[in-house]
Amino acid sequence: MKKPDLNLKRASLLTSSLLCSALLIAVPLRKELNEGWQFKQARLSNWYPATVPGVVHTDLLNNKIIEDPFFRLNERGMQWIDKEDWIYQTTFRLTPEMMGRQNIELVFKGLDTYADVYLNETKILETNNMFREWKTDIKSHLKPGENTLKIYFHSPIKVDIPKWDALPYHYEASNDQSENGGVFDKKVSVFARKAGYHYGWDWGPRLVTSGIWRPVYVEAWDNARISDVFIRQQEVSKSRASILGEIEVESDKEIDRATVTLTDEASGKVLAEKTVALQKGVNKLALPFSIRNPKLWWTNGLGEQHLYDFRTDLTIDNQNSDSRTRKIGIRSLKIINRPDKDGKTFYVELNGVPVFAKGANYIPQDNFLPRVSPRQYEKTILDAATTNMNMLRIWGGGIYENDLFYELCDRYGILVWQDFMFACSLYPAEGEFLENIRQEAIDNVKRLRNHACIALWCGNNECNDAWFNWGWQKRYKAQNPEYEKKIWKQFNDQYNVTLPQVVAEYAPESFYWPSSPFARFDGGSDDRNGDRHYWDVWHGKKPIETYNKERSRFFSEYGFQSFPEFESVKRYAPRQEDWDIYSEVMMSHQRGGMHANELIETYLLNEYHKPKDFEAFLYMNHVLQGDAIKAAIEAHRRDMPYCMGTLFWQHNDCWPVASWASRDYYGRWKAQHYFARKTYRDILVSPIADGDGQLKIYLVSDRHKACSGTLEVEIMKLTGEVLSHFKRNVKVDANSSHTLFSVSLDEALKGARKEDVFIHATLLTDKGNSLYTNNYFPVKQKEVNYPQAVITRSIRPIAKGFEVTLASDNFARAVFIATGDVDSSFSDNYFDILPGGSVKVEVYTDLPQDRFEKQLKVVSLSDEY
Structure with a gap:
């Protein structure tokens, strides 16, 4: 037997080791810097442990320096925090493998907001936008051993007050609670590219944060890496999807031969491949491919949310240099905004099918963003999906959400109406500030454009209506016509030039909408064109039944307030003296002020009997809110296809508060959420009595296909006696709203009083497998003679x-x-x-x-x- 050649074996092992090392070197390495952080007040000397990602308020809370800002009146005592500068610091070491790379970058996914970054005492970066990602090369500043990273956060209030002071006019910022913050009328929120709601809103506290609010990491790489992948869906039908893979490869030198491959991971099929020479810098490669008979992505309730896993590989010298995988839902999505006999339509067309949008407006889930857990994100999106929603509108006073939010919306079939982060204000959109906005838009459009859920990009929340309909333009003109002219130019450059240009360049197939609501460029919104925010019920004090008469092509906002339920209230207002809606604590957790509480009380006493105590008031207020929004949703759905969308305000809260939310801060569903789940089902049975005394039963369907079923209508006494009973076999057309039954209400009552009866309507479909029900009262709840129920x-x-x-x-x-x-x-x-x-x-x-x-x-x- 021949002895093995030990030298040959050693050489083979050495070769294998070198090959493994070469492969390891080729792939970018990443180290998250989330340990060992400490923070301090800049002008003081005591350091405390810090959590990263995090914000100053949560670090102060964790170190027991402040108490819970959401508890009772504690928010008032937190207003000193945003007037201070804060320093965060950590040390880190990089492995020899990372230190050996040619390119080493420090990457901040989010810094809030004005920050100077120092590495080993050298300033390497200045930031001024919470919504942007920041990257800087640090190789020349690194040391072989321990490195010190320090971030100095400047007070956003101290940075921006001089800007306010310097102007002869002031920018409107309706919801900035500057007085609560101790800065008088200096509404400085408009100068910072930072979440507007941090400065207060009519449902939120004023807690102006600073901190490392998203992850920070070091990335090291050699030769070349994939810097971006855009799976651009140019044309999609049932039979074929024409797709262009637009790949960005960053190279630190000229490379003669590099191969980029796009693969469907599930099948292992190579979809496209290209070999090119790379130039130093960013190289843009186009890899076209098509998929025959693609599995299409559908919204919740209309079909499967199929997601393809597309992997992009970069190979240099037969070695894998980088790889990225993207989950892609293939779909054709268009917003149809075109003239018809009534005005201009506004609706989603998905895979060639008109889709009635059912959903809500979404705000950030906490004032302290980093503490929203993945579990909370999943519950929030599931609470939309299980309520039969198919759209959430990310409102413009919050944030461009975390990647996880959009991944969950892709998975559960929830379309996203994505506002840019501007709301109810005017902004100094020129020069460096406008360029900052442009870069912010590029960052976020590129980050989010692969998500199937993105339905449209919208320039702002209510700024267009505020200019034309709230009197802003007139006030500036009266003050000085030159001010009006200058601010309008800034407005136009921001929403009608810069933002649509970014969307057109970086997401060409996406739809851009200048504002919400919006009808035309030279005026405010209306009920015949585009989308509408309807607030005459609530702010306008009109009765709830007005919902039955108001029309819009798409209701993108409307709502009705309620308090949280009693068990939730007791968490932030535990003392018995707090248990009055006008108590100091309850008023502090009602940002609409005395006006809002009086509205709740007035509407409640107009619609219901007087509740017996505080706990009963909270319960009945939930029923009131639920009944109001149920009436609105039913009216909007009955008006299909004139109306093709209903998004109530709002899905969630950012702290425990009286608000328009259908789920409170703790995630508890209010009556409105339970009512919406039934009213948002794929088929709606909607009884209503018209002005001529006819009881009509509408059947509204979102289904792709027609179905047949049995409709039963009972007019019944509250004690159980059936006065009239009707039964019909009916056909329910696809994607339609029709009256399929009508009867004279007086005839059906057979002499009984309206106050003593209710109407119970049911539809049985799918061979008896699906039951849809609804109860209707011909008089106000206050007039119904409810017997005591045992x-x-x-x-x-x-x-x-x-x-x-x-x-x-x-x-x-x-x-x-x-x-x-x-x-x-x-x-x-x-x-x-x-x-x-x-x-x-x-x-x-x-x-x-x-x-x-x-x-x-x-x-x-x-x-x-």
Whole structure:
């Protein structure tokens, strides 16, 4: 037997080792800098541990220097924080492998906001925009051992007050709570490229943050790397998707031969490949390919949310130099905004099908953004998807959301109306500031353009209407015509030149909309063109039934306020003296002020009987809000296809507060959210009595295909006696709204009083598998003669909780169940129980059965008068 050649073996091992080392060197390396951070007040000497990503307020809270800003009146005592400068510092070491790379960059995904960055005491970067990503080469500043990274955050208030002071006029900023911040009327928020809501809003506190709010890392690379991948969907149909892979490759030198390959990971099929010579700098490569019979991406409720995994590989000298994978939903998405006999349409066309948009407006989930966990993100998007929504509007006073938000919207089929971050204000959009805006737009359009969920880019929230309809233009003109002319030029350059140019260049197939709401360039919004924000119910004090008459091509905002439920209120207002809507604490958590609380009370007493106590008031306020928004949604859907969208304000809160949200800060669903889930189903049964005394039943369908079913309409006494019963076999057309049944209400009542009855309508479809129901009252809730309802309960354990069966002798309106201040979720809530009927509800909770039975609370509307 021949002995092995040890020298040959050693040589082979050495070759393998060198090859592995070469492969390792080729691929970019990344190190996140999220450990060992400390912070201090710039003018003081004490250092404290810091969390990165984070903000000053949460670090002060974690170190017990401040108390919870959301608790009772604590926010008032936090206003000193934004007047101070803050320093963050850490040390880090890089491995020899990273230190050996030719290119080493420091990358900040987000710095809030005015910051000077020092590495080993050398200033390497100045930042002035919370919404941009910042990168800088640091190789020449690094040391072999320990390196010190320091970030000096300047007070945004101190930086911007001199800008306010220097101007002979002032920019409008309706919601900037400068007085609460102790800076009088100096509304400086417009000068900072920073989340507007941090300065306060009519649903949010004034907590102006600073900090490293998104990850920071070091990236090291040699030769070349992939800097961007854009899977540009040029034309998509059922039979073929024509796609252009636009790949950016950054090279630190000329390279004779580099290959870029695009692969479908699921099948392993190479979709496109190109070999090129790379020049030093950024190289742009175009890789066209097509997919036959693609699996299309659909919105929630209309089909599958199929996502392709497209991998892009960069190969140099037969070595993998870099790789990126993108999840891509292939779809054709257009916003149809064209003249018709009534004005100009505004709707989403997805894969050739008109889609009625059902959803809500979304604001940031916390004033302290880095503490929103992935679990909270998933719950927030699932709470939209399970409520049958297919669109969320990311409102322009918050942030361009984290990547995870859009990934979840892709996964669950939620379209995103994406505002640029401008809201209810005017901005000094010229020179360096306008260029800063342009770079911000480029960063975010490039970051988000691959997401199937992005439906459109919108220039701002309400700035166009404010200029034309709120009197802003007139005020500037009266003050000085030159001011008006200058500010209008800035406005035009910002929204009608710069932002649409960025969208056209970096996301050519995307739709840009100048403002929300918007009808035309030379005036405010209206009910015949584009989208509309409708606030005559609520701000305009009009009665809730006005929703039935108002029209729009697309309702992108409307809403109705409520407080959180009692268990949520007790978390931030635990003292008995707080339990009055006009108490100091409750007023501090009502940013609409006395006016808003009086509106809630006035609407409640106009529509319902007087509640018996504070807890009953909160419950009835939820029912009021839910009934109001349910009426609006039904009216908007009945008006299809004239109206093709309804997005209520708002989906969520950023702190515990009275607001228009349908879910409170703690994630608890209000009545409105439960009502919206039923009203947003794919088919809506909508009874309504018209002005001529006819009871009409509308059937509204979002389905692609027609279906048939059985419609039943019962006019019933609240004690259970059926006065009239109608049954019809009906055909429900696809994507339509029609009246499929009509009867004289007086005839159907058979002499009974309207105050004593309700209408119960049901539609049974899909061979009996799908049941759609709705209850309708021909008079106001205040006029309904609800009998006392005796509700009995039975409870049985199920996986992760209990099944509760509730039965009632008489009609029980808006039955609310609660389990105290524990994390429970409910398959349904605020539901009606028909006379002599029962409802089964699943409650998911960790409570043991004895505690659950003890804590389970059940109330209905008639209990709370």
